[in-house]
Amino acid sequence: MIDAPLLLPSTGPDAWAFDTALAAVLGYARGRRPMRFRSPDSPRGRWVQVPAFGWARFDARPVGPPGDLDVLVGELLHGRLDRAGWVDVHDALVRVRPLVEAAVARADGRALWELPDDELSVLGEPGTVGAALRGIGRAAGEHPGHVLAALHHRHPDLVPHLTRSTRRALLPHVEEGDSGVEAVVRRELQANAEVLGELESTVASLLGDARPTRLRLHDILLWLATTLRMTHAVQLGQMSELSADR
Template sequence: MTSVTGGRRETAALVLPSAGPDPIPLATALAAVLGYARGRRPLFFRSPGQPQGRWVQVLAFAHDRFDGQPPETGDRPTDRDVLVAEGLHGRLDPAAWRRVRSTLDDVWPLVGSVVERSAGRAFWELPDDEFSVLTEPGTVGAALRGLADRHVRAALHSRYPALVPLTDGVTWRQLYGHLREGDSGPEAAVHRELTANAGAFTTLETATATLLGHPLTRLRLHDVLLWLAGSLRMTHAVALGRALAAESDQGLEALLPA
């Protein structure tokens, strides 16, 4: 969607009810993604060589530990799948690590059914019926309900970034209020927002790939924006992104259509 104000074209914003009542201008969304991917924070660090400690700048968010890792390949889950998921959601204790690894083996047939049912289509290209209880069993939405653990979801999203959505406690709570009668799960709300904002997400995908040097799917971009909003980190990520853009003398608006 594009509107015209005073003879000047304005790129439409993302309308994501799950992230809040106000539309998110694309330049703001792009700044938030840049802040999430490249923003840093101070950390006081001690080491045997410097027991007095010193301040260092570390990445503020999990982009490099998760999105920056090459996906695991092969037709069976591996230990590395769990390691990649830990990059997003944090380290697991030994018992939890074994549980997640075992769960990946257990749900692997469900993963196969999702891939087969999608028939090469991305999540946002699937019809609405795939996320309705009225067309179950056998739908993508029904299969995704069986993938509830957040580390399992993260591992599978890394393998299938255009097909398996990410959800955790923060984003699930944001999505819950927007479920409709007959929805198979929170994925239905994600699907509605992606399809309703198809043009804006296409623009954001292209601009993000140019800015970061590698693509993020709109499924991941939606998750990042939703998580930042729900965890009250959106303002901070946007400020980080704008500061980074200013330091590199790269205008974010220049990456968006005029």
């Protein structure tokens, strides 16, 4: 196992030990929480253990054909939409499709962290991947988290999944000339390439039900940090490792 720390400025000034980052991801994937459940055969209710986070619903879900299921994928991570919200996300996914296709064509098989500097800089525009990603963010409608979740699920190595909290955490790290916060994500992926590569392979081998890219792992760690869930996820991950050892 690698000894190098993981330094993601968007999550804070302190580096993460590899074991801590791994425990956080394992906690996100394996963690459970109690929920009171009532049913016709148990009208007084009983306690059940349900997934604490979205791994089983989102990360472990296979990619299906494009269409209405993409809206469902967004709901599985961010919660149910009312009718107006469903229509908004559906229309946004249709609206951004040309931008997504342009980004995929421009990337030409390369992952976000493999792209050259100009692709995430305004100096390289127009027609760059960064310009397309910025356009997607602007056209994502009233439920951008749902839209970007669906797009990331379909393009897990290219389209970052951003929420309001993670976008706010990335904004202070935007540098002059960046095409958007996606440039910050790319820099952090490149700066931690060795550690994140090891985290990718370790998570995939330990869990077995999904192979999240380093782009998704970055998203998970940033979201846990920005929503103050990191400590809880690490504890859940450490407990799950102990249970596995036994």
